[in-house]
Amino acid sequence: MIGKIGYTTSQATVIFIVVALVCAFVPAFFVEDAEAISLWDTCLLKISPKCALDIIGVVFENGNITDACCHDLVQEGKVCHDTLIKYIAYRPVLVSHETQYLKKSVDLWAYCV
DSSP states (O other): OOOSOOOOHHHHHHHHHHHHHHHHHGGGSOOOSHHHHHHHHHHHTTSOHHHHHHHHHHHHSSOOOOHHHHHHHHHHOHHHHHHHHHHHHTSTTTGGGHHHHHHHHHHHHHHHO
């Protein structure tokens, strides 16, 4: 259930590690053209690091999200949200659960809108 944020220290640590690994390996993603790279850079600027962690926590863990982060997510836009989640979900270590993550991403978007 999506609601107010309430992480334990270990959950926050796991999420931080996931974000750090994603950031470290983002250049390894195959990007078809400069437009996709520009979209990635633009999207990262539209949302706070705290809300990015919250969103990742909801989609890739069982985290919760605040109303303020929902607002930021909607401001970020659906294209940015989908692009960022897909980039993360396509990582080899996560791709086996890609369908589950993409559904959680859609559910999160619907909740926030």
